[in-house]
């Protein structure tokens with residue numbers, strides 16, 4: 324079928340809305356009409372080949388939310404008319420997938436970053452020229468096809484422009500705090516970076532009842548919002564040494580740190596403010612080969628841990644419906660970080676994301 328997609332043709336260049344062709348869903352795939360999609364910094368990093376050289380032309384976007392329009396013959400979990408959010412790709416049969424940790428799928432890169440579905444084919448083309456498919460969905464488009472495994476049904480009572488960030492920012496931030504770190508009522512956390520992932524982590528920490536939530540950034544407006552969303556202490560990194568500020572706020576250190584900025588300087592600091600037996604979790608678009616120096620004696624003698632996290636250890640079909648409920652009942656006020664744009668203003672939305680003017684830009688598609 325013909326669809327309208329935001330095609331990316333060059334590193335750093337604007338995307339253009341162009342007519343493309345989308346294959347019919349295969350037996351195990353779902354055809355989805357997009358209603359909304361979030362924009363994530365990974366979209367721009369991928370456009371610019373900073374993490375992975377996905378061949379151009381490509382259609383990015385990996386926080387899609389929409390309505391099922393058709394299903395392949397073997398699809399049983401959703402049917403036309405259902406509201407869904409689209410998640411990351413995974414194989415479904417490796418050891419990680421079978422133990423419900425699909426974000427550590429052995430074939431993760433094949434399913435998400437190689438420009439194809441995972442089997443070498445892309446459902447997207449233009450006049451016969453293949454177009455790279457991204458993160459099992461390419462949601463910067465009016466329609467997509469997605470394997471049933473990566474499609475999560477959500478209640479129709481919650482607007483899809485609030486739910487679409489479940490596919491990446493919410494899984495990464497809230498999942499990181501709840502699933503990966505296992506933050507419990509009464510524990511403390513310092514969150515480095517108050518972008519969409521950092522603020523999702525913060526809202527999750529507030530939701531589970533953290534005693535101290537320290538938010539660290541350089542942007543005063545973001546820090547003010549962090550305070551409104553539940554930060555007990557805000558630290559502006561431009562005001563002086565961050566480690567001292569956190570230690571002043573929580574003598575003895577914090578139980579957890581969550582580093583979202585991909586800065587190795589901050590990552591090191593995130594280990595230095597840990598309490599004994601504390602854990603530093605880190606996320607973000609960190610290129611292969613990146614190194615950081617740790618004080619190993621400090622980590623060892625205090626029983627401190629250092630933990631990489633992908634997509635919040637989320638098993639999307641079980642975790643995302645719970646987060647949708649939290650959004651619906653107001654305990655996870657994601658609307659506070661969303662700025663909406665019509666699809667045709669995608670380049671403005673990207674510019675505002677890159678400048679920091681928008682925290683979570685969400686594109687809305689024409690009905």
Ligand SMILES: [Zn+2]
Pocket residue numbers: 363364365366385491492
């Ligand atoms: Zn993302």
Ligand SMILES: [Zn+2]
Pocket residue numbers: 413414415416417418419420421425427428429430
């Ligand atoms: Zn797998």
